[in-house]
Amino acid sequence: MIPKVRENILQHQDLIIEDWMQQIEKFRTDESLQSISASVYESTSRDFVHKLLLTVEENEVSDEKLNQFVERLIQMGWPLNYITRGLQEFRKVSVKVIFQETDNNEDQFRMIEEIEEWVDEIVNLLVNQYSGSWENTVFLQKMALKELSAPLIPVFENISVMPLVGTIDTERAKLIMENLLDGVIEHRSQVVLIDITGVPVVDTMVAHHIIQASEAVRLVGAQCILVGIRPEIAQTIVNLGIDLGKFPTKSTLKKGVETALRMTKRDIVELES
Amino acid sequence: MQVQTHVDINSEWGIVAARQAGRKLAREIGFGSVDQARITTAISELARNIYLYANQGQIKIEEVTESGKRGMKIIASDEGPGIKDLRRVMEDGFTTSGGLGAGLPGVKRLMDEFGIESEQDEGTVITTIKWLR
Ligand SMILES: Nc1ncnc2c1ncn2[C@@H]1O[C@H](COP(=O)(O)OP(=O)(O)OP(=O)(O)O)[C@@H](O)[C@H]1O
Numbered sequence: 106m107i108p109k110v111r112e113n114i115l116q117h118q119d120l121i122i123e124d125w126m127q128q129i130e131k132f133r134t135d136e137s138l139q140s141i142s143a144s145v146y147e148s149t150s151r152d153f154v155h156k157l158l159l160t161v162e163e164n165e166v167s168d169e170k171l172n173q174f175v176e177r178l179i180q181m182g183w184p185l186n187y188i189t190r191g192l193q194e195f196r197k198v199s200v201k202v203i204f205q206e207t208d209n210n211e212d213q214f215r216m217i218e219e220i221e222e223w224v225d226e227i228v229n230l231l232v233n234q235y236s237g238s239w240e241n242t243v244f245l246q247k248m249a250l251k252e253l254s255a256p257l258i259p260v261f262e263n264i265s266v267m268p269l270v271g272t273i274d275t276e277r278a279k280l281i282m283e284n285l286l287d288g289v290i291e292h293r294s295q296v297v298l299i300d301i302t303g304v305p306v307v308d309t310m311v312a313h314h315i316i317q318a319s320e321a322v323r324l325v326g327a328q329c330i331l332v333g334i335r336p337e338i339a340q341t342i343v344n345l346g347i348d349l350g351k352f353p354t355k356s357t358l359k360k361g362v363e364t365a366l367r368m369t370k371r372d373i374v375e376l377e378s
Numbered sequence: 379m380q381v382q383t384h385v386d387i388n389s390e391w392g393i394v395a396a397r398q399a400g401r402k403l404a405r406e407i408g409f410g411s412v413d414q415a416r417i418t419t420a421i422s423e424l425a426r427n428i429y430l431y432a433n434q435g436q437i438k439i440e441e442v443t444e445s446g447k448r449g450m451k452i453i454a455s456d457e458g459p460g461i462k463d464l465r466r467v468m469e470d471g472f473t474t475s476g477g478l479g480a481g482l483p484g485v486k487r488l489m490d491e492f493g494i495e496s497e498q499d500e501g502t503v504i505t506t507i508k509w510l511r
């Protein structure tokens with residue numbers, strides 16, 4: 106940054122801070138910021154403007170302290186919007202100072218350009234930091250969801266259960282198929298119970314995927330039983346005209362397990378006391 | 379006041395959002411759990427068809443009253459390729475995407491009233507109603 110601008114800004118720091126604080130107070134009513142208490146908002150904002158001035162003082166756009174400050178905002182879930190608007194206001198109040206200090210048009214123009222560039226660079230850096238961290242979060246959540254998605258749980262020798270909970274989209278349908286086949290081979294399952302108690306809607310796509318998965322399971326030498334069909338789901342499946350006739354189904358997981366034990370020539374007996 | 383909701387369908391998330399909006403309205407109107415499931419499933423079929431065949435479109439759901447009857451209306455509209463043979467798509471098992479081909483005939487059975495208007499290269503509008511009994 107050219108020395109003249111720096112001097113001006115640093116000389117009028119207090120003015121800039123007060124002016125900026127006033128402007129930033131106006132966003133406080135924004136929906137995304139309402140959950141933040143007044144005192145936290147005030148102290149965080151003061152911290153923010155000091156960090157911005159620090160970049161000017163050190164004459165270095167990418168300042169470690171500013172980065173850390175922004176990282177903290179990200180962690181606490183402050184919206185990106187706050188940062189970008191804060192920087193816009195910072196530009197406005199700095200430009201105002203320059204106008205007050207110089208009358209020469211050409212000087213003004215050059216100095217304002219300088220400020221714009223400075224602020225734009227900071228905006229770019231911080232937006233990148235924000236989106237990088239956001240993408241990372243989305244990625245991690247996706248992975249977490251993926252792990253929750255379609256587990257195959259061995260419950261008895263040769264018997265496994267796949268409980269499905271939540272909406273089934275194309276990506277999950279693929280996972281169900283993969284996990285079923287891998288799991289059946291890994292656990293040497295002979296019978297797999299697919300439990301759809303937790304699936305809110307069974308439409309033709311879900312039904313189709315389940316039918317395909319069970320056919321694939323049959324090809325690797327095991328059998329599927331569909332369990333947990335709620336009464337209202339049973340009715341919609343019939344209305345859709347989907348034929349589950351050749352598909353073994355049981356109303357509950359418990360009945361399914363009993364059937365699976367019988368299919369593998371076992372039984373549950375009660376011990377006499 | 380009668381409630382009306384629009385949901386844009388341009389991803390699989392849109393399908394889920396339309397279903398949720400549909401289930402909520404069905405519950406508010408007073409449909410039982412079986413009819414709620416029927417309505418939600420019908421919305422799912424129509425929304426997925428939009429997503430699959432037209433890429434994008436809209437699901438509109440609203441409460442309707444007609445000569446003392448109350449019900450829920452679903453309008454699925456898109457500006458996609460349209461449907462060439464309206465009779466064939468209503469046959470069980472007809473599909474151009476390797477699906478079950480059960481969606482449209484299924485929706486007709488899940489609901490009480492059903493109508494398709496479609497013009498090739500113009501788009502498709504499907505209107506369907508479930509009455510409260
Ligand atoms: N909105 C639409 N625009 C264009 N073509 C459509 C639209 N909706 C359905 N179709 C056509 O009608 C056919 C039948 O639709 P339907 O929903 O009955 O079965 P599907 O989508 O092929 O399979 P399923 O719904 O059982 O998974 C589709 O394969 C498609 O060619």
Ligand SMILES: [Mg+2]
Pocket residue numbers: 309423426427477480481482
């Ligand atoms: Mg379909």
